[in-house]
Amino acid sequence: MKPQLPLRKQETENWDYFLDLPNPDRKKLKLNQIRQQQLQEPLFEFSGACAGCGETPYLKLLSQLFGDRAIIANATGCSSIFGGNLPTTPWTKNAEGRGPAWSNSLFEDNAEFGFGFCLSVDKKAEYAAELLGELVSQGLISRGLAESILNASQKTEADIWEQRERVGLLKERLEELINRSEKCGLGVSPSGATFQERDAEGAEKRGNEGFGSNNLKSKIQNLKLLADYLVKKSIWIVGGDGWAYDIDFGGLDHVLASGRNLNVLVMDTEVYSNTGGQSSKSTPKAAVAKFAASGKSAAKKDLGLMAMTYGNIYVASVALGARDEHTLKAFLEAEAYEGPSLIIAYSHCIAHGIDMGTAMSNQKALVESGRWLLYRYNPDLVKQGKNPLQLDMLQPKNSPEASMYKENRFKMLKKSKPEIAKQLMEEAETEVNQRWKMYEYLAARKVEKEE
Numbered sequence: 001m002k003p004q005l006p007l008r009k010q011e012t013e014n015w016d017y018f019l020d021l022p023n024p025d026r027k028k029l030k031l032n033q034i035r036q037q038q039l040q041e042p043l044f045e046f047s048g049a050c051a052g053c054g055e056t057p058y059l060k061l062l063s064q065l066f067g068d069r070a071i072i073a074n075a076t077g078c079s080s081i082f083g084g085n086l087p088t089t090p091w092t093k094n095a096e097g098r099g100p101a102w103s104n105s106l107f108e109d110n111a112e113f114g115f116g117f118c119l120s121v122d123k124k125a126e127y128a129a130e131l132l133g134e135l136v137s138q139g140l141i142s143r144g145l146a147e148s149i150l151n152a153s154q155k156t157e158a159d160i161w162e163q164r165e166r167v168g169l170l171k172e173r174l175e176e177l178i179n180r181s182e183k184c185g186l187g188v189s190p191s192g193a194t195f196q197e198r199d200a201e202g203a204e205k206r207g208n209e210g211f212g213s214n215n216l217k218s219k220i221q222n223l224k225l226l227a228d229y230l231v232k233k234s235i236w237i238v239g240g241d242g243w244a245y246d247i248d249f250g251g252l253d254h255v256l257a258s259g260r261n262l263n264v265l266v267m268d269t270e271v272y273s274n275t276g277g278q279s280s281k282s283t284p285k286a287a288v289a290k291f292a293a294s295g296k297s298a299a300k301k302d303l304g305l306m307a308m309t310y311g312n313i314y315v316a317s318v319a320l321g322a323r324d325e326h327t328l329k330a331f332l333e334a335e336a337y338e339g340p341s342l343i344i345a346y347s348h349c350i351a352h353g354i355d356m357g358t359a360m361s362n363q364k365a366l367v368e369s370g371r372w373l374l375y376r377y378n379p380d381l382v383k384q385g386k387n388p389l390q391l392d393m394l395q396p397k398n399s400p401e402a403s404m405y406k407e408n409r410f411k412m413l414k415k416s417k418p419e420i421a422k423q424l425m426e427e428a429e430t431e432v433n434q435r436w437k438m439y440e441y442l443a444a445r446k447v448e449k450e451e
């Protein structure tokens, strides 16, 4: 033991040193490699979750990948509590002062809440594009700049960075137009014509407003307010299994069926963690949970399979501790997919009765027993004549029973009700094995190329 104060001084210096290390250039990192990706600055840090929580690493990853473009709707549950224990919040901002936008909604309507974000962001981007087109036709913004903004691909970090630059130029130009119109009432358009001349010309053509008009000025001002929406946003609807499998399942289904470009992240702890561990439809058979004291008797609901039946939803089942690069790939693909995406992410929890210090490696054992599957279902592959379902794991080699009995939630039943435990465990084993066979069959199917 040593006195605390001198240690604190040294550690404060160390802390400041690490904070001063520059962040690597986001454009240059190879994001499909976890070693490089992990150098991205996290915008989710120091949460109040339990030490070793299985949910937080997914949120950190999300914040690193989509950072200040992310708009997050968070269902009530652990993630909304450790994500919004106001007045502090683990969601933070980068050196430019920009960070993810985050808000919490109810346990029963978060999918709809996030869907609203998506509709409003799309509408604002659409209106911004419309205004931009109008200002180009009035000769106030150059066609080249507008076309480069409207046709930008925005797929990679470098694309996004270039788009931000272009939108920055546009905002400068809009500011200039606003200043000129405020100073002298009438300014000069890029073609050299005065606002008044262009006004007359435009008014003659359209028989309505002119450049000096308040209407045109408000269009310029509106575009300045909305221009940032021309940089692609990343909508994330996040929550736990209680939210997604049970209480807002109807809303989630509706939102996924909408076909809109949004992303859903379910952090699946297989139990209602935040309220002390009640069973959800995601709780596996034979596990003990509140309201399932004699072991859950029904099988775990297959949310991923249900979503796949739509055919146009990107679906991934991931476990960061089992294969980190697979999780990374799924996040990148889900975000890039032009449509709804659903990621179901295995999240260990203190409610499982495990050693939280080694829980990440337990996820590997979980996958090796077939209790959790790693897969990606990408509808875009059908266009190439490929099966959209890819199983991203080897045939399970370990027994599900042995893996389950490493967790107190299963062990408890063996002690309290051995007969029931035996029967449920046998059924659970059979179901795990059958599920693997079904997925193996689905992933091996031949698929006709879409015309």
Ligand SMILES: Cc1ncc(C[n+]2csc(CCOP(=O)(O)OP(=O)(O)O)c2C)c(N)n1
Pocket (backbone or CB within 6 Å): 055, 076, 077, 078, 079, 107, 108, 239, 240, 241, 242, 243, 244, 247, 267, 269, 271, 272, 273, 274, 275, 280
């Ligand atoms: C309609 C309604 N019922 C119950 C609650 C209480 N409640 C808040 S969070 C929660 C459990 C959340 O579980 P889950 O969605 O699995 O998230 P986790 O806490 O596991 O991350 C419950 C039951 C509530 N907020 N609203």
Ligand code: SF4
Pocket (backbone or CB within 6 Å): 049, 050, 052, 053, 054, 055, 078, 082, 269, 273, 274, 348, 349, 350, 351
């Ligand atoms: S209860 Fe579980 S999900 Fe909630 S913070 Fe703790 S470990 Fe994470």
